[in-house]
Amino acid sequence: MSDTPLDPFKDLLGVDFTPERLQQNLESFRPVLDEIRKLRALDLADVHPAVIFEPTAPYRRGADR
Amino acid sequence: MSTPLWARPIEWLAPRIRAGKLSSESLTEACLARIADVDGDLLSFIHVSATALDQAREADAQIRRGAWRGPLHGIPLGIKDNYFTADMPTTVGSKAPGLEYPLRDSASAARLRAAGAVLIGKTRTHEFAWGNVTPPVRNPWDLTRVPSGSSGGSGAAVSAGLCVAAMGSDTGGSIRMPAAACGVVGLKPTFGRASRDGIVPHSWSLDHPGPLTRSVTDAAHLLQVLAGYDPADPACQDQPVPQYAEALRRSVRGLRVGVCRNHFFEHIQEDVEAAVEAAIHDLAAAGAKVVEFRIPNLEYGLAAIFAIELASSTAYHDLSLRDGLPAHFQPDVRTLVEMGRFVTATDYLKAEQVRAVLIQDFRNAFDHVDVIVGPTTPITAWKSGEWTVKVAGKDQSVLSVSWRNTFPYNLAGLPAISVPCGFDRDGLPIGLQIAAKPFDEATLLRAAHAYERRHDWKDSMPPLDAPSRAASA
Numbered sequence: 001m002s003d004t005p006l007d008p009f010k011d012l013l014g015v016d017f018t019p020e021r022l023q024q025n026l027e028s029f030r031p032v033l034d035e036i037r038k039l040r041a042l043d044l045a046d047v048h049p050a051v052i053f054e055p056t057a058p059y060r061r062g063a064d065r
Numbered sequence: 066m067s068t069p070l071w072a073r074p075i076e077w078l079a080p081r082i083r084a085g086k087l088s089s090e091s092l093t094e095a096c097l098a099r100i101a102d103v104d105g106d107l108l109s110f111i112h113v114s115a116t117a118l119d120q121a122r123e124a125d126a127q128i129r130r131g132a133w134r135g136p137l138h139g140i141p142l143g144i145k146d147n148y149f150t151a152d153m154p155t156t157v158g159s160k161a162p163g164l165e166y167p168l169r170d171s172a173s174a175a176r177l178r179a180a181g182a183v184l185i186g187k188t189r190t191h192e193f194a195w196g197n198v199t200p201p202v203r204n205p206w207d208l209t210r211v212p213s214g215s216s217g218g219s220g221a222a223v224s225a226g227l228c229v230a231a232m233g234s235d236t237g238g239s240i241r242m243p244a245a246a247c248g249v250v251g252l253k254p255t256f257g258r259a260s261r262d263g264i265v266p267h268s269w270s271l272d273h274p275g276p277l278t279r280s281v282t283d284a285a286h287l288l289q290v291l292a293g294y295d296p297a298d299p300a301c302q303d304q305p306v307p308q309y310a311e312a313l314r315r316s317v318r319g320l321r322v323g324v325c326r327n328h329f330f331e332h333i334q335e336d337v338e339a340a341v342e343a344a345i346h347d348l349a350a351a352g353a354k355v356v357e358f359r360i361p362n363l364e365y366g367l368a369a370i371f372a373i374e375l376a377s378s379t380a381y382h383d384l385s386l387r388d389g390l391p392a393h394f395q396p397d398v399r400t401l402v403e404m405g406r407f408v409t410a411t412d413y414l415k416a417e418q419v420r421a422v423l424i425q426d427f428r429n430a431f432d433h434v435d436v437i438v439g440p441t442t443p444i445t446a447w448k449s450g451e452w453t454v455k456v457a458g459k460d461q462s463v464l465s466v467s468w469r470n471t472f473p474y475n476l477a478g479l480p481a482i483s484v485p486c487g488f489d490r491d492g493l494p495i496g497l498q499i500a501a502k503p504f505d506e507a508t509l510l511r512a513a514h515a516y517e518r519r520h521d522w523k524d525s526m527p528p529l530d531a532p533s534r535a536a537s538a
Contacts, residue, residue, distance in 0.1 A: 024400070025403050040412070044418040050424060
């Protein structure tokens with residue numbers, strides 16, 4: 001097992017951009033992040049996300065592709 | 066001067082084709098001539114079918130034999146370059162090397178062909194349907210401006226009469242925004258109403274197929290063909306398909322027209338606001354009851370759609386991303402695909418929670434209203450190359466402002482339509498957006514048609530200079 005410290009971008013987010021490209025993308029992401037911070041501040045623990053797991057879908061008529 | 070064939074809607078053309086007074090061949094020739102005349106400036110088509118006239122002649126032969134298939138029989142349609150087609154290549158607007166898409170018909174292409182339509186060509190899309198300007202397409206109303214996007218090729222082509230109608234796809238507004246910017250009708254049906262099989266995915270839970278047309282009646286004709294269950298699309302629902310054209314006969318007397326005063330009416334251009342307020346007044350004058358309400362949680366909508374769309378698109382392109390392929394994408398698309406990696410799984414799921422909240426908020430609003438109206442876009446078509454626009458005296462990013470009024474209905478999966486409702490002081494079209502309950506496209510079309518009938522906006526054509534080679538009727 002490697003004891004090399006994990007790189008937050010390369011290892012955790014799986015991005016392998018040049019340092020210049022990473023900076024450009026982070027700068028472009030800034031206004032998006034400003035919006036996403038609003039999500040992070042919300043308490044939504046009681047809300048089921050709009051993602052429905054439906055194990056019967058492949059059994060529906062004709063869904064054999 | 067008589068109206069050229071290429072400027073006519075399906076509702077005018079179809080009865081004449083059926084009666085043998087007009088041939089599909091002459092109509093298709095008129096559209097091909099129009100493409101030859103003006104698409105050098107517009108650049109709305111990326112591929113024109115070599116078999117269009119053969120398809121038209123076959124349609125004429127079938128109709129002569131008494132086998133008329135319906136209002137789309139013999140009608141030349143464009144189809145966005147992110148739909149697979151058996152006889153035309155699909156590029157999704159990308160020149161990146163190594164990308165190949167199957168030569169087979171998407172569900173929509175197959176349904177349109179079965180209805181007898183002539184698929185005249187593929188219209189340009191913003192690369193991977195990930196953007197709102199659709200380079201290099203130009204807006205027919207002002208060639209220095211964008212047609213919006215990502216179905217900008219379809220919007221420009223229908224507006225300028227290069228085809229009678231065209232297919233688009235809508236992930237955050239990509240049918241309705243170009244419809245508004247180009248002065249045509251754009252319909253995004255309910256999520257699950259029409260199959261997405263054979264459309265290159267952009268964001269699985271937000272993508273909707275739908276038509277851009279010259280009139281609301283034409284949109285009803287296309288929806289009639291496109292709507293229906295398809296097990297090949299996991300999101301497609303097996304719901305009854307009503308006769309949409311019948312809904313158009315009903316007035317809006319007594320219809321409850323909702324106006325959501327927050328979000329949709331904030332920071333919009335003065336001329337857009339005036340046109341939409343006039344449209345609301347028109348609906349009231351026609352007997353509708355106007356009901357105002359607010360959905361405060363819409364302030365979290367932009368965050369939600371950013372997180373879902375970015376994460377989904379990047380998941381779709383993930384292997385390409387690892388191989389470095391986005392270096393060959395257009396710079397704006399490359400940035401969007403790459404920065405989707407910064408959205409965490411927690412952000413994504415919180416976005417889906419906000420989405421559930423908004424779906425419930427709209428559900429609650431529909432206890433009191435039948436449709437919701439407002440501006441399709443806060444701004445009219447902006448200059449090509451501009452990334453900020455001045456709205457209400459304040460510079461705003463085109464990226465955030467252009468889709469502000471359309472994306473809520475992608476998050477909620479509701480049917481929504483844009484219909485022309487006038488022009489701004491620069492002569493640029495303005496769109497009125499109408500939304501309805503899930504699978505209630507009939508009421509949506511009824512309200513849109515009632516408004517459309519009160520004006521002649523749909524008969525306005527962009528002032529393109531072109532030799533009058535096309536046939537007239």
